[in-house]
Amino acid sequence: MMNVKQEKLTELTSKLTIEVVEQDYQNQVKKTLTGYQQKANIPGFRPGKVPFGMIQKMYGNSVLVDEVNKLLSEALNKHIEENKLDLLGQPIPAEDNEIADFDTAKDFTFHFEIAVAPEFELDLPKIKVTNYQLTVGDKMVQESVDRLLERFKDEETGKLPELNQELFDKVYGEGAIKSEEELRDRIRKDGERMYQQQVDRKFTQDAIEAVVEGTKFEMPDDFMKRWLLVSNQDKSLTKEQIEADYDKYRNMLKWQLIEAKIIKEREIKVDRNDVKEYYINHVVSQYFPIPEDEEGRKRIEQFAETMMENQQETKQVYDMVYDMKISDILRAELKISNKKMDADAYVEMLKKEHEASTASTGSATEATETKKKATKKKVEKDEQE
Numbered sequence: 606m607m608n609v610k611q612e613k614l615t616e617l618t619s620k621l622t623i624e625v626v627e628q629d630y631q632n633q634v635k636k637t638l639t640g641y642q643q644k645a646n647i648p649g650f651r652p653g654k655v656p657f658g659m660i661q662k663m664y665g666n667s668v669l670v671d672e673v674n675k676l677l678s679e680a681l682n683k684h685i686e687e688n689k690l691d692l693l694g695q696p697i698p699a700e701d702n703e704i705a706d707f708d709t710a711k712d713f714t715f716h717f718e719i720a721v722a723p724e725f726e727l728d729l730p731k732i733k734v735t736n737y738q739l740t741v742g743d744k745m746v747q748e749s750v751d752r753l754l755e756r757f758k759d760e761e762t763g764k765l766p767e768l769n770q771e772l773f774d775k776v777y778g779e780g781a782i783k784s785e786e787e788l789r790d791r792i793r794k795d796g797e798r799m800y801q802q803q804v805d806r807k808f809t810q811d812a813i814e815a816v817v818e819g820t821k822f823e824m825p826d827d828f829m830k831r832w833l834l835v836s837n838q839d840k841s842l843t844k845e846q847i848e849a850d851y852d853k854y855r856n857m858l859k860w861q862l863i864e865a866k867i868i869k870e871r872e873i874k875v876d877r878n879d880v881k882e883y884y885i886n887h888v889v890s891q892y893f894p895i896p897e898d899e900e901g902r903k904r905i906e907q908f909a910e911t912m913m914e915n916q917q918e919t920k921q922v923y924d925m926v927y928d929m930k931i932s933d934i935l936r937a938e939l940k941i942s943n944k945k946m947d948a949d950a951y952v953e954m955l956k957k958e959h960e961a962s963t964a965s966t967g968s969a970t971e972a973t974e975t976k977k978k979a980t981k982k983k984v985e986k987d988e989q990e
Contacts, residue, residue: 609684617825618720623680627711630672637668669707693720694832725822727866729938732819734812736941737804739948741796749792800948812935817859875926883926884909
């Protein structure tokens with residue numbers, strides 16, 4: 606049995622030393638090479654009669670490397686599971702790890718560093734966030750009216766139509782709007798509904814930033830910088846880029862830990878019915894009106910079931926439903942101050958925020974996939990498979 610030793614480096618990081626000796630791998634290596642010998646088809650030798658020494662010379666080193674790596678992975682996973690280690694990121698080779706000499710050595714020692722997720726308290730009610738309530742002003746309403754008149758002007762004469770019942774019926778259906786006052790009120794309400802989705806998204810983004818900022822706990826920063834570098838080697842992410850953008854990485858990783866804690870403590874779950882309802886209410890409803898009769902509802906549900914057969918998209922929907930449930934909790938528990946704002950002023954504010962964000966955005970966008978790997982969102986997606 607392989608020997609695994611754990612040595613604490615800091616409050617959150619440890620060093621794992623794993624020893625692999627010849628007796629750990631020799632039987633499996635021999636078995637694998639014997640299988641190669643039986644299947645080998647080499648000119649000058651009958652099938653299955655190639656000398657074992659030749660097979661060992663040809664394939665021995667690569668088989669040894671594969672078997673040692675397999676044993677390492679098993680030993681790491683077993684140690685983590687038996688000790689109930691809640692890891693942050695993944696184990697990475699220690700800086701003092703020596704390159705194994707598979708050509709001459711028979712016993713090997715490997716060193717890894719690990720980081721465990723920090724413990725922290727979550728106190729959402731003390732965290733403040735602004736919830737914007739938009740109003741569509743007269744200026745924006747008039748601009749919409751002007752566009753409406755321009756849309757229905759006479760192409761030959763260029764004359765604009767009058768704001769009368771004929772135009773109201775043409776735009777909204779017969780009898781839906783009966784006066785210019787009703788028209789302007791309808792435009793105002795439609796505008797406010799249109800902006801609501803954007804306002805909801807901003808609330809969630811602002812809430813996440815506030816929760817990350819307001820929830821204090823230490824992170825194993827040196828380890829995380831090295832882990833980010835190792836995890837993003839295929840993206841040519843440099844040490845300098847990680848250092849420059851580490852605050853962004855750090856906040857994303859912190860949110861993953863906070864999100865996992867919310868899911869666990871609030872016992873958030875998403876099952877197939879939640880996903881089906883999402884498809885019905887957010888996808889199907891864009892193309893078909895949701896029927897009220899039972900037969901029509903069954904047809905819509907069958908359509909949603911068909912859409913759920915796309916496993917890749919359905920997995921994304923599971924994540925979106927989790928996000929929606931977390932957003933609902935943030936809205937219910939955070940200390941929210943409502944702020945009314947004219948839509949024009951709101952758009953201008955978003956523009957300035959976007960410009961500031963664009964100016965400061967660096968290679969932290971490369972962390973998107975890394976963040977997914979680091980997530981602590983350990984949840985059961987009931988019946989997804």
